[in-house]
Amino acid sequence: MFDHFWDIDLSGEVISSLIVMSIIIILSIIIGIMAHFQNPLKRPKGLLLVAEMGVEYFDNFARDIVGTKLPGIGAFVMAIASYLFLAFIFGLTGLPSPVTNMAVPLSLGLISFLGIHITAIRFKKWRYFKRYIEPIPVFLPVNLLSMWAPLLSLTLRLFGNAIAGWALMSIIYYGLDNLANLIFGSFLAYGWSSLFIAPIITPVLHAYFDLFSGLIQTVVFISLTTIFIGQEIPEDDENLSSTIEISRKGGQ
Amino acid sequence: MDTYLAAAIAVLGVMPSALGEGLVCAHAIDGISRNPEGASKIRSTMILACALVETTAIYSLLISILCLFKIGG
Numbered sequence: 001m002f003d004h005f006w007d008i009d010l011s012g013e014v015i016s017s018l019i020v021m022s023i024i025i026i027l028s029i030i031i032g033i034m035a036h037f038q039n040p041l042k043r044p045k046g047l048l049l050v051a052e053m054g055v056e057y058f059d060n061f062a063r064d065i066v067g068t069k070l071p072g073i074g075a076f077v078m079a080i081a082s083y084l085f086l087a088f089i090f091g092l093t094g095l096p097s098p099v100t101n102m103a104v105p106l107s108l109g110l111i112s113f114l115g116i117h118i119t120a121i122r123f124k125k126w127r128y129f130k131r132y133i134e135p136i137p138v139f140l141p142v143n144l145l146s147m148w149a150p151l152l153s154l155t156l157r158l159f160g161n162a163i164a165g166w167a168l169m170s171i172i173y174y175g176l177d178n179l180a181n182l183i184f185g186s187f188l189a190y191g192w193s194s195l196f197i198a199p200i201i202t203p204v205l206h207a208y209f210d211l212f213s214g215l216i217q218t219v220v221f222i223s224l225t226t227i228f229i230g231q232e233i234p235e236d237d238e239n240l241s242s243t244i245e246i247s248r249k250g251g252q
Numbered sequence: 253m254d255t256y257l258a259a260a261i262a263v264l265g266v267m268p269s270a271l272g273e274g275l276v277c278a279h280a281i282d283g284i285s286r287n288p289e290g291a292s293k294i295r296s297t298m299i300l301a302c303a304l305v306e307t308t309a310i311y312s313l314l315i316s317i318l319c320l321f322k323i324g325g
Contacts, residue, residue, distance in 0.1 A: 153307070160310035167317055220303045 013101030020086045020098060024079075054078065065223075066230040070119070073229065081222045084108065088162070088214025092206060099162035102155075109155035112225040116150065120232040150228060154221065161217050165209035172205060173198055259319040265312030272305045 031051045038044060044052055058081065059074035066073050087104065091097030098104045121128045132143045176198040184193035280298035284291045 156311060156314065157307045160307075160314035163317060164310060164313045216299060216303045220300060223300060 011101060012096040013098050013104065016090055016095050017087065017098035017101075017104055019095075020083065020090055023086065024082055061222075062226055065226045067233065067235075069123075069233050070229070073226065076115070077222050077226055080108065080111065080225065081218050084158075084221060085214055085218045088217065089210055091166070091210050097162060097166070097210075099158055100166050102159055105155045105158035105162070108158065108221070109151045112154060112221075112228070113151040115225065116228045116232060119229050123233050150224075154224065158217060158221065161213055165213055169202070169205065169209055172202065176201060255319050255322055259316040262312055262316040262319060265315075266309040269305055269309035269312075272308075273302055276301045276305055 031047060034048045035051070038048060055074070055078065058078040062070075062074040062077050084099075087098040091100075117128075132140055132147075134143070177194045180193045180195075180197040184196055276298060280294050280301075283294050287294075
């Protein structure tokens with residue numbers, strides 16, 4: 001039964017994605033075990049300290065945008081952010097970066113798309129379907145089309161960034177290889193000359209196209225996701241409760 | 253030949269995006285010079301806005317790369 005199990009033809013990006021996921025899962029399990037056996041009265045050290053700072057940062061980040069009504073959103077945001085950032089910088093290892101395959105940004109976009117609509121259904125119940133016939137029922141096809149705009153924009157932003165960085169780096173590697181061949185090719189065997197120029201120049205460009213661009217795109221992706229999700233939560237109740245609180249305080 | 257021309261025309265779309273990015277940076281500098289205490293907050297918002305403005309340029313770049321490599325027909 002399992003004779004042909006490993007014959008599945010996976011593309012390199014999917015295998016990189018699986019590696020990134022397993023790195024995150026192993027780290028999470030290690031941090032979870034460390035947090036379980038940690039004495040809460042003592043100061044956390046090393047990996048646990050970093051993890052606690054990250055959790056606190058993402059919790060605050062999500063609470064600033066979404067509010068207190070959706071307590072689990074910090075974990076969701078942190079999971080997406082860690083996967084996306086690791087996937088972007090995974091290209092530094094020389095293996096293909098997972099984001100350069102269209103399937104990975106599309107899945108991330110689908111996750112946030114589903115998150116937006118499930119949150120809307122959860123908080124607005126039947127009033128959710130009212131948005132498709134606003135302002136008049138004639139707008140139904142237009143609204144049905146514009147529903148997909150966030151998914152498309154999130155997906156194409158990530159994919160475009162990753163593929164543009166990859167294409168530019170490929171062009172630069174190709175050009176520098178040719179340049180090195182022109183300069184050193186006369187007295188070195190073929191293949192050895194390419195060791196000279198590219199390794200000196202490309203690390204800076206890798207730092208920009210992989211690290212900086214990856215960080216910025218991660219921030220943009222999680223900001224947009226949390227903002228879109230936060231839009232779907234009605235703020236009326238919160239205002240009402242705060243006004244009640246203020247009036248109660250005024251009454252005292 | 254046609255595909256190269258198409259790629260060249262598609263990548264023209266980065267021009268307005270660059271203008272928009274310049275506007276974002278100019279207004280951010282205005283804000284910082286008026287209110288220097290808010291510099292760190294304005295800077296992080298500016299980087300976010302720049303990335304959002306860049307998106308349209310990236311769409312053009314993506315289309316031009318797709319044209320060059322003849323992906324999708």
